Amino acid sequence: MHATLVEPFAVPFMARALTELLLLAGLAGVVSTHVLTRRLGFVADAMTHTVFPGIVLGFLTAGVDGVLPGALAAAAVTAVLLTLLTRSRRVTDDTALAVLLAAMFAVGVVLVSRRASYTADLTSFLFGRLLTVTTGQIAQTAVVAGLVLITLALLHKELLLRAFDPQAAAAMGYRIWLLDLVLNLAVALVVVAAAQSVGTILVIALLVVPAATGRLISDRIAPITLAGVAVAALSGYLGLAISYRASVSHGLRLAGGATVVLTLVAVYLLTLLAGGLARAVQSRRTSDAVA
Amino acid sequence: MRPSRRPIAAFALAATLTAPLTACGDNTTAQPAAADGGKLAVVATTTQVADFARNIGGDKVTVTQILKPNIDPHDYEPTPADITAIGAAKVVVKSGIGLERWLDETISSAGFKGVTVDASTGVKIRQGNGDEEQKDGDPHIWHNPRNAKIMAQNIEKAFAAADPADAAIYQKNLADYSAKLDRLDADIQAKIDKLPPDGRKLVTNHNAFGYYIDRYQLEFVGSIIPSFDTSAELSAKDVDDIVSKIKKTGTKAVFSESSLPPKTAEAIARQAGVKVVAGEDALYGDTLGPQGSAGDTYLKMAEHNTDVLVQALGG
Amino acid sequence: MADPAATPPVVEALHIDHAAIAYDAEPVLTGVTGRVHAGEVVALIGPNGAGKSTLIKAVLGLVPVVGGTVTVLGRTPAAARRDVAYVPQADILDPQFPVSVAQVVLMGRYREVGWLRRPGRDDRRIAAEALAQVGLAERARATFGTLSGGQRQRVLLARAIAQRPRLLLLDEPFNGVDLVSQDALLGALRGLKRQGTAVLISTHDLALAQHVSDHACLLNRRMFGFGPTGATLTPDLLRATYGNQALELHGDQIVVAHH
Numbered sequence: 001m002h003a004t005l006v007e008p009f010a011v012p013f014m015a016r017a018l019t020e021l022l023l024l025a026g027l028a029g030v031v032s033t034h035v036l037t038r039r040l041g042f043v044a045d046a047m048t049h050t051v052f053p054g055i056v057l058g059f060l061t062a063g064v065d066g067v068l069p070g071a072l073a074a075a076a077v078t079a080v081l082l083t084l085l086t087r088s089r090r091v092t093d094d095t096a097l098a099v100l101l102a103a104m105f106a107v108g109v110v111l112v113s114r115r116a117s118y119t120a121d122l123t124s125f126l127f128g129r130l131l132t133v134t135t136g137q138i139a140q141t142a143v144v145a146g147l148v149l150i151t152l153a154l155l156h157k158e159l160l161l162r163a164f165d166p167q168a169a170a171a172m173g174y175r176i177w178l179l180d181l182v183l184n185l186a187v188a189l190v191v192v193a194a195a196q197s198v199g200t201i202l203v204i205a206l207l208v209v210p211a212a213t214g215r216l217i218s219d220r221i222a223p224i225t226l227a228g229v230a231v232a233a234l235s236g237y238l239g240l241a242i243s244y245r246a247s248v249s250h251g252l253r254l255a256g257g258a259t260v261v262l263t264l265v266a267v268y269l270l271t272l273l274a275g276g277l278a279r280a281v282q283s284r285r286t287s288d289a290v291a
Numbered sequence: 292m293r294p295s296r297r298p299i300a301a302f303a304l305a306a307t308l309t310a311p312l313t314a315c316g317d318n319t320t321a322q323p324a325a326a327d328g329g330k331l332a333v334v335a336t337t338t339q340v341a342d343f344a345r346n347i348g349g350d351k352v353t354v355t356q357i358l359k360p361n362i363d364p365h366d367y368e369p370t371p372a373d374i375t376a377i378g379a380a381k382v383v384v385k386s387g388i389g390l391e392r393w394l395d396e397t398i399s400s401a402g403f404k405g406v407t408v409d410a411s412t413g414v415k416i417r418q419g420n421g422d423e424e425q426k427d428g429d430p431h432i433w434h435n436p437r438n439a440k441i442m443a444q445n446i447e448k449a450f451a452a453a454d455p456a457d458a459a460i461y462q463k464n465l466a467d468y469s470a471k472l473d474r475l476d477a478d479i480q481a482k483i484d485k486l487p488p489d490g491r492k493l494v495t496n497h498n499a500f501g502y503y504i505d506r507y508q509l510e511f512v513g514s515i516i517p518s519f520d521t522s523a524e525l526s527a528k529d530v531d532d533i534v535s536k537i538k539k540t541g542t543k544a545v546f547s548e549s550s551l552p553p554k555t556a557e558a559i560a561r562q563a564g565v566k567v568v569a570g571e572d573a574l575y576g577d578t579l580g581p582q583g584s585a586g587d588t589y590l591k592m593a594e595h596n597t598d599v600l601v602q603a604l605g606g
Numbered sequence: 607m608a609d610p611a612a613t614p615p616v617v618e619a620l621h622i623d624h625a626a627i628a629y630d631a632e633p634v635l636t637g638v639t640g641r642v643h644a645g646e647v648v649a650l651i652g653p654n655g656a657g658k659s660t661l662i663k664a665v666l667g668l669v670p671v672v673g674g675t676v677t678v679l680g681r682t683p684a685a686a687r688r689d690v691a692y693v694p695q696a697d698i699l700d701p702q703f704p705v706s707v708a709q710v711v712l713m714g715r716y717r718e719v720g721w722l723r724r725p726g727r728d729d730r731r732i733a734a735e736a737l738a739q740v741g742l743a744e745r746a747r748a749t750f751g752t753l754s755g756g757q758r759q760r761v762l763l764a765r766a767i768a769q770r771p772r773l774l775l776l777d778e779p780f781n782g783v784d785l786v787s788q789d790a791l792l793g794a795l796r797g798l799k800r801q802g803t804a805v806l807i808s809t810h811d812l813a814l815a816q817h818v819s820d821h822a823c824l825l826n827r828r829m830f831g832f833g834p835t836g837a838t839l840t841p842d843l844l845r846a847t848y849g850n851q852a853l854e855l856h857g858d859q860i861v862v863a864h865h
Contacts, residue, residue: 008371011375011378012400012402013374013378013400013401013402014371016400037703037704124368127368129368129396131368131369131370131371131374131397131400132369132374132393132396132397132400133400134396134399134400154721154722155721157713157716157719157724157725158716158721160705160709160713161713161716163703164699164700164703164705164710164713165694165699165713167692167694167698168692168694168713168762168765170666170668171666171668171687171690171691171692171694171775172687172692172716172717172769173667173684173687173688173717215704218704219704219749219751220704220705220706220749221704221705224704243371244371247370247371247372247373248371248372248375251372253370255368256371
């Protein structure tokens with residue numbers, strides 16, 4: 001057990017990968033709760049697609065160094081456009097999203113087709129490069145995490161009210177669109193930050209599964225958030241350990257990011273199962289008592 | 292439903308159940324290539340340079356090969372085993388000319404303290420096709436056996452420097468292998484010479500054979516995938532261009548590489564009414580073949596490619 | 607409450623003067639005129655789609671007033687928001703939302719607490735008192751969604767009470783509410799009335815309207831009447847307001863027959 005759970009992280013590149021994942025667990029775990037209460041799962045998923053043209057444009061403009069700013073810009077534009085579109089009463093969330101998604105993805109495809117190739121640097125954004133994460137990238141993630149978490153903490157009660165009862169929030173004078181913009185931007189930042197390590201394709205798992213698991217355990221925001229962060233951190237740790245052990249001892253190729261996500265889903269399913277079993281035992285006990 | 296108490300138990304249960312996931316296979320610790328009976332720990336990136344490294348190093352080295360046969364070298368994501376091996380190695384051999392862009396990041400991540408050998412040092416590089424990926428030039432240098440000799444020499448120099456005690460052995464291995472490469476070169480030249488002068492036209496999956504064509508003076512009519520990147524697709528106009536060129540120049544055969552899907556090659560061959568060489572008989576462009584195949588060493592690969600070409604063009 | 611003898615003439619809670627309210631180009635509600643004073647309860651009566659919610663939104667400053675004026679506590683609607691509280695219908699809220707009854711009521715204190723700060727002990731005390739006023743103190747720790755519809759409506763009223771408003775707006779608060787909760791709501795509203803809070807309740811339940819309010823405002827895209835309930839909830843005015851919908855008279859109770 002020690003060989004699997006502790007040894008891998010004595011190696012510097014594994015320790016760095018773990019640090020990055022733990023930071024992301026804290027960040028995504030908290031944002032995940034907001035995604036849950038505001039039902040932004042579709043929005044988050046859309047953003048993982050709309051960053052695509054940003055990545056391509058960034059790469060065309062400035063090579064590898066342009067990928068991150070390009071993704072950031074695309075995510076921010078998505079957040080803003082989405083907020084503006086849904087502000088107009090006539091357009092619902094889903095419609096706005098579908099329109100935006102199609103448009104931006106099409107832009108991305110047009111851009112890519114103009115060149116004959118897109119390289120490993122682009123695909124690394126789609127699939128992530130967990131094991132080669134640098135100290136610089138970790139610092140970047142830490143800054144983003146700090147920024148987002150502090151903002152969400154300061155706006156905690158207003159975001160709660162808006163999520164629960166937008167009519168009352170508006171009646172009290174809160175500008176709904178402004179609160180939505182802040183949250184959409186927060187989600188956008190998480191998408192871009194996490195994309196570098198686990199890839200945009202898997203980011204959605206980090207934004208949805210932690211709070212979903214927390215929701216299985218509790219019906220209060222604070223415990224849900226704590227559980228979400230814990231589950232995300234645990235999955236990051238276990239996923240990395242498993243992928244390392246599989247590769248080094250068994251020659252099995254288990255991509256780091258994907259293994260983390262699979263672990264996350266496994267924890268969710270086990271929690272679901274355990275909850276179901278516990279309920280079955282409970283109702284058995286109740287019916288026994290009645291009988 | 293009553294909150295708090297039961298769900299927390301449920302969570303604890305879930306957490307406990309995931310623990311066994313870690314139990315499997317923890318009885319062995321990683322075996323880095325380093326301390327393996329005093330052999331020099333070498334990591335080689337591509338199948339070709341790994342083959343050269345094994346030939347030069349013999350049983351004085353342990354070669355860990357990163358890329359497996361038929362894996363695209365451009366888009367590779369290193370595994371923990373790869374990075375661990377690099378961290379423990381004394382020498383890393385790379386093919387160079389931008390083929391392994393992921394290597395630099397990987398090497399710094401691994402905390403590698405040894406020597407990196409660019410096997411392409413001293414090779415005369417052809418111009419790339421203008422793509423971002425080919426900004427350093429065409430990386431497929433090994434298809435010219437004379438370049439392979441230079442690559443082997445670079446590797447020998449590095450081995451001798453890292454392991455001076457066995458320098459004499461490396462020198463001898465190099466001499467032996469260089470002789471084989473010379474023989475190979477002569478063999479290929481002879482086979483090609485047998486082809487009619489106007490029957491040396493080549494259409495393949497992508498421009499991986501630039502150096503071979505230059506060395507043996509064949510004629511390149513066009514490639515099916517116009518750029519070096521294996522993920523680019525052809526437009527309808529591109530296909531028409533190639534088909535008309537094929538018909539105009541009287542090319543007899545279209546070749547598909549073993550690491551790429553043969554469907555595109557077959558489609559063009561059908562339209563142009565020429566022979567398709569695909570699948571098992573295909574050419575090895577980017578990598579060597581898997582163990583047991585016709586191209587699992589460099590020497591075998593080069594002979595195989597030549598035989599396939601000559602047969603298709605001569606027949 | 608301030609001592610009446612020492613204060614200048616009390617500002618009206620609400621003064622609407624020939625107001626026309628529109629979402630886009632066309633007004634959806636016109637000709638609304640009336641005053642509401644402290645301690646008065648006004649029922650907004652009219653069929654579905656009459657514009658009752660629209661009027662409430664205009665008083666909250668959420669919908670533009672394109673003709674005439676709407677003055678709230680002597681100010682524009684937007685400027686008066688601090689002293690105005692709104693109670694929406696409870697059944698539009700997600701019962702799965704992970705929040706407790708106490709947390710919901712505490713939301714009424716957010717504006718007073720302000721940005722960046724957290725509610726303090728005083729805020730919690732005020733919230734607890736508000737919850738007690740609707741008779742649900744013992745359910746404070748329960749998850750909001752586990753309460754019955756009527757109980758949830760009472761919690762939303764408690765949230766509004768926690769705001770300590772001078773004007774209270776309720777949107778169809780009695781819809782689908784059981785008798786126990788109905789009583790609790792009426793009791794709380796009477797208490798607020800005594801304290802001098804002005805109340806505006808939109809409802810299509812005439813019986814309840816007569817029970818709780820002393821004034822009525824008849825709406826159906828335009829105003830058909832505004833005044834004391836006795837003088838306003840007459841068969842003639844009601845028929846005019848409801849068009850051709852059947853009305854039944856049971857003694858002094860007037861009921862609109864729903865088809």
